[in-house]
Amino acid sequence: MxxxxxxxxxxxxxxxxxxxxxxxxxxxxxxxxxxxxxxxxxxxxxxxxxxxxxxxxxxxxxxxxxxxxxxxxxxxxxxxxxxxxxxxxxxxxxxxxxxxxxxxxxxxxxxxxxxxxxxxxxxxxxxxxxxxxxxxxxxxxxxxxxxxxxxxxxxxxxxxxxxxxxxxxxxxxxxxxxxxxxxxxxxxxxxxxxxxxxxxxxxxxxxxxxxxxxxxxxxxxxxxxxxxxEKLAGDLHAQIDAMVSIALSAQEQSPDAAQRHEAMKAALADLYLSRAHAHGWHGNRAQLLELLGMDVELNAQGLGVWLDSLQKRAS
Missing domain, CATH: 3.60.15.10 (Ribonuclease Z/Hydroxyacylglutathione hydrolase-like)
Structure with a gap:
């Protein structure tokens, strides 16, 4: 119904x-x-x-x-x-x-x-x-x-x-x-x-x-x-934590904002591709980015702004 x-x-x-x-x-x-x-x-x-x-x-x-x-x-x-x-x-x-x-x-x-x-x-x-x-x-x-x-x-x-x-x-x-x-x-x-x-x-x-x-x-x-x-909520919680880890790692390795952004984009694409393959999706990285490229970009931007806000609060 x-x-x-x-x-x-x-x-x-x-x-x-x-x-x-x-x-x-x-x-x-x-x-x-x-x-x-x-x-x-x-x-x-x-x-x-x-x-x-x-x-x-x-x-x-x-x-x-x-x-x-x-x-x-x-x-x-x-x-x-x-x-x-x-x-x-x-x-x-x-x-x-x-x-x-x-x-x-x-x-x-x-x-x-x-x-x-x-x-x-x-x-x-x-x-x-x-x-x-x-x-x-x-x-x-x-x-x-x-x-x-x-x-x-x-x-x-x-x-x-x-x-x-x-x-x-x-x-x-x-x-x-x-x-x-x-x-x-x-x-x-x-x-x-x-x-x-x-x-x-x-x-x-x-x-x-x-x-x-x-x-x-x-x-x-x-x-x-x-x-x-409940299953999908668990997937979301796990990925939010993984995305935070990606952001913190990129911040530590690439303090330059542009380099940090590119590092996060690459790591996010890796994360989503590995999870999609584990889910049984058979596409390749290029096909994933055709569908998720905008989301990878926006998620990297969001993580970058969040990292900057952490720095401001710490200073």
Whole structure:
């Protein structure tokens, strides 16, 4: 039984890379995450496929405001006349005034790339934005969707526990699991950091918090749902520890930031390849990097920022 949960491929990067979700209860709807501006037609098509229209949507709920999850929020909300947006209190201001979010990302990627990749961000009226602190309940036609603060990937990250379905929508907290790596042993999973706010201790705690709910499945943004929750949680904990060891070793051997970064990228690729092979995946290193190259780069960046934060605290 899918409890009215529909997976939407947002079309970001490649097929089956980036997901959003449509929940339907008594012909009322909520979206969880939304992809980019370019994803909006897919979101509206999912509504139509479910026999609903834009006026039937009560909520857009964001796990966090990174642009692959939330970049299309303003464009989508403009099409949903009755919807409100629920977001962690730390993320609300970025939806009401996205100028800082845009400026920070544009400084890294450039405005031209940003517009081509995500589309222009526009403000969402403050009266349509609901801050969802830890424990906040979003009611979808009486169906309780509990917002849980789950930092580690980002300080403003929350996951959503759907009590009716007994599943969690985890954004990036419960890692990445691309379907190309599925084998007879089931799904392959790995953690995801972020270039600015990765915190391994907080991520461990957030994963433990979600597992303690004993959900039947986790619905990931990257990509779709996975079961065998306790097994996959163990895989994530082991890899977070391995990634921390890689970072500390690279820091000790390569104090130069650029050399440290390249050392971490090489070691992360080795880690993910060895685990994929142990999982029964038969691809080679080049094929792994074709699928995980962006994640290796971002995880190395996240570890680098975390190392720098340790040094600042120690000084």
């Amino acid at each position: 899918n409890h009215g949960i529909h997976t939407i491929d947002t079309g970001f990067v490649r097929p089956r890379f980036d997901a959003a979700y449509l929940l339907v209860e008594h012909r009322r709807a909520a979206f969880i995450d939304c992809g980019t501006n370019h994803s909006v037609p897919r979101m509206l098509k999912a509504l139509d496929d479910a026999g609903l229209g834009p006026a039937d949507v009560d909520w857009l709920i964001l796990t966090h405001v990174h642009l692959d999850h939330a970049g299309g929020a303003s464009e989508l909300m403009a099409r949903l006349p009755n919807a409100r947006l629920a977001v962690h209190p730390r993320g609300a201001r970025h939806m009401i005034d996205p100028s800082q979010l845009w400026a920070g990302a544009s400084a890294v990627y450039g405005e031209e790339v940003m517009e081509a990749t995500y589309g222009r961000l526009r403000p969402i009226p403050a009266e349509r934005v609901v801050e969802a602190p830890d424990g906040h309940i979003v009611s979808l036609a009486g169906r309780a969707l509990r917002c849980l603060e789950t930092p580690g990937h980002a300080r403003h990250h929350m996951s959503i526990y759907d009590e009716r379905a007994n599943v969690c929508f985890t954004g990036d907290t419960f890692g990445l699991s691309y379907r190309e790596f599925d084998t007879a042993k089931g799904p392959y999973i790995l953690p995801t950091t972020t270039p600015v706010q990765f915190d391994p201790d907080a991520l461990h705690a957030s994963i433990r918090r979600l597992v303690a709910l004993k959900p039947s499945a986790m619905y990931l943004t990257h990509f779709d749902h996975v079961d065998e929750v």
